[in-house]
Amino acid sequence: MVSMGYFLSSEEFGPRELVRQAKLAEEAGFQRLWISDHYHPWNSEQGQSPFVWSVIGALSEATRLPVTTAVTCPTVRIHPAVIAHASATAAVQLEGRFVLGVGSGEALNEHILGDRWPAASVRLSMLEEAIGIIRAMHTGKELTHHGKHYTVENARIYTCPDEPVPIYVSGFGPKSISLAARLGDGFISVKPDADSVRRFRESGGGDKPAQCGFKVCYAPTVDKGMETAHRLWRNEQVPGELAQVLPSPRHFEQASTLVTPEMVGETVPCGPDPERYVETVRTFVDAGYDEVHVQQIGPDQEAFFEFWANQVAPHLEPARV
Template structure:
């Protein structure tokens, strides 16, 4: 038994838009509490093969599901999209979900944000951009005529007329203690990947009291060998170290970096590749025991059906 919410990853980089909608419907039917969908302009590698415009997909998911909570994990509302345009998109989607939507924000990756030719700034500047963007979006969600002349953004006489009944909660992505403190101060929750206890501790030490989200990478297949090969082909970026995921600009660069990733790196890494449901349960319980109250699972690769069958029959019932 657990009080934590268990979710499913809608991987925009790996699936076309109609499949994402179908996967959202299936995740609700098998018993997941929520889903997180990624917001990318590019996939990490060309093998993944997709990257639809998330706001169009979200509109379809809002109508195709009934009770599933859905969040964007996460949007960078600072460079590729002006925060006023993000605020407009979020307000419309939140109105469609009628209380089932969470907006995740982060400082982004060069992979997605360089596409308009803007400079990719260092992390401290990206944090500064995000803080101003969040303040501006929050003002627009009040529904009043808004003008803003800040350090980074200008808005003149902008008003959003389509709004949800309540402002959507905003969870801030963090991979280190510094951003976790920012999440506690400016956000309504914390968003991360993996079991990062130092990030969670920093968030709570800074007074953060909102929901805490983390994603676990898995690949369920008939054999562990098949799962490892699938990860190596479709999601080798999971094994790239350091800040490469924030700094590399194109899928081609990620493919070059991924040439360094070997079978053993996946086999010995954090991704769950076991065909045994007990090992998937153990990973989820580890995240819950670390203190995360929203744990969502990313099934890597094209085979989502086997994953759904396993989790419906052998994993989710053990968590009820």
């Protein structure tokens, strides 16, 4: 059975608006929430980036939906011992409905303290050690750790949830997917790629949950939707490893000058036709994902939630049994 979630974009909306959208999502029948964890937006048009842990605290009082960070980088900008503390508190606030989604991060957010941005293999090594520290600290026992990348001395988290916080790991290439399968309680991706899900399951992930998400732009016309999606999220079409290594929003703006509205429209469902949205969900379902999250681009949130509840969701029921 596949469940549908809503993706709260911390790059595009401020904290109060994110909480409002969470309420709208619950009313529209969405079953869970993703929320992004960024220091910067991808470009200046998006224009926001609230501190995710403050927003999660507000979400815990505003909704009963489960929340996953998609995703937190626990390796450079914030020490894993601090992420362990924040995520333990979030899990207590949400009464066990919290999942810590983690990944190896992007220079866009992680270089801000002047740290060297490591190579991909080093970032994965750092992520593995960070996950170990977070799990150890979530036991509530005192931890002293002197590792390859991190030091923790006499640290103990006193406010812990009754059950360990689930940690889902983001993966895009073979090495990161194998790490997710080996260390994660679940898998996170944004690609409807059956091979990635298969690799995760065959590398040790088994029947653990696989989460995914994608963006849409409901609008009165396809052209209007493409225009809005291109203005706000053309960075999604920046190819290769650029998304991991470009250091500032202006660099993404420069790189994405090569992206046309038509290129965005090829991958982002836009406009008023519900079938395009249904087809996109089914590509993720067919790829083997258990949980699918959708994000509406732009300010027209109420119209999107009404459209989704009345015109899209009824056609998804056969895919959810």
